Amino acid sequence: MQLYQDYHLASANTLSLPSVAKQLVCLDHVDQLPELQPLMEAAARRWVLGGGSNMVLANYIDALVIKVQTKGxxxxxxxxxxxxxxxxxxxxxxxxxxxxxxxxxxxxxxxxxxxxxxxxxxxxxxxxxxxxxxxxxxxxxxxxxxxxxxxxxxxxxxxxxxxxxxxxxxxxxxxxxxxxxxxxxxxxxxxxxxxxxxxxxxxxxxxxxxxxxxxxxxxxxxxxxLPAPAVLPNAGSFFKNPIVSARQYEVLLQNYPTLVAYPYGEDQYKLAAGWLIEQAGWKGKQLGPVGMHKNQALVLVNYGGATSTEVRALVEMLKRDIKQKFDVLLEQEPIAVQ
Structure with a gap:
């Protein structure tokens, strides 16, 4: 089992963000876990990495990253x-x-x-x-x-x-x-x-x-x-569909008759985050190297050279706009890895 130092992760995340892990080790078989345990115990911080498809990686990850590659x-x-x-x-x-x-x-x-x-x-x-x-x-x-x-x-x-x-x-x-x-x-x-x-x-x-x-x-x-990550780097749906009370749904529906929503449990509704984002004018909008996709407003894409800082800036602006327009707080779906 090889321990890599300062390992570059740009090719290991579907947003293609430049990121360097302080340490990285690959787990190819569960039999390696006893050997891996001392490394994990010694690390102050740990992150588990699979396909890197639902993560926003920081520029530098001061942690041991364990890339899981087991098969069967x-x-x-x-x-x-x-x-x-x-x-x-x-x-x-x-x-x-x-x-x-x-x-x-x-x-x-x-x-x-x-x-x-x-x-x-x-x-x-x-x-x-x-x-x-x-x-x-x-x-x-x-x-x-x-x-x-x-x-x-x-x-x-x-x-x-x-x-x-x-x-x-x-x-x-x-x-x-x-x-x-x-x-x-x-x-x-x-x-x-x-x-x-x-x-x-x-x-x-x-x-x-x-x-x-x-x-x-x-x-x-x-x-x-949805754009293929290999063609246009992205992390899939970037925001969760927000869940609101039936009362808030009724208020929104009065103001926005074309609101897209689905019943969710008792007295709740799940709003289509993509619809909210599109109505707020963010579909196809680009800020520098990052933006929301022109065909699917829910997908944040990296047009080339984006960093986690630029992703975070766009996300905060978009969330603020949605909150002001609809009084709904969007929640990021991909995990932020620091």
């Missing part, structure tokens, strides 16, 4: 209706979704083309088109650095909520996710989830769509709406 997918149990599978944390998320679909393990198709790794999925509780990953997670296996041992978190212990989990809220580097278990459906019990208009109105999904058809439609929609 296996069946734990199987019935005629369901399958329980385990995927290692370093598996590419979209590749994992494709693999499951090819095996006839269904349920992940709405989460196609989300960048990142399997291990990062529960941290952020990723979601898209009516599905959040916690609906499919059985348990998460982690290495607890504080206790120097492997632990298992069932779904309840993960404390999942909208784009959040106990892993995101805990001290950075306390838990290193090593594997995630998913309970998926076979064709006999699978039910399509098509609540979002982009899917319900899609011409290829009329009648009784298959999971593969939904997967293909999601890929097509995301490719049309």
């Amino acid at each position: 997918i296996r069946i734990l149990s199987e019935t005629t209706d369901q399958v329980l599978i385990e995927a290692q944390a370093g598996e590419n998320w979209h590749g994992f979704v494709q693999y499951c679909l090819a095996q006839g393990w269904l349920g992940l198709e709405n989460l196609a083309l989300i960048p990142g790794t399997v291990g990062a999925a529960p941290v952020q509780n990723i979601g898209a088109y009516g599905i959040e990953v916690d609906q499919l997670i059985e348990q998460v296996q982690v290495w607890d650095v504080a206790q120097a041992k492997m632990c298992v978190f069932n779904s309840a212990a993960c404390q999942f909520s909208y784009r959040d989990s106990v892993f995101k809220r805990s001290l950075p580097g306390r838990y290193l996710i090593t594997a995630v278990q998913f309970r998926l459906q076979k064709k006999s019990t699978w039910q399509p989830v098509m609540r979002y208009p982009d899917l319900s109105s899609h011409p290829d999904l009329q009648g009784e769509p298959t999971a593969l058809a939904i997967f293909n439609a999601v890929v097509q929609i995301r490719q049309r709406k």
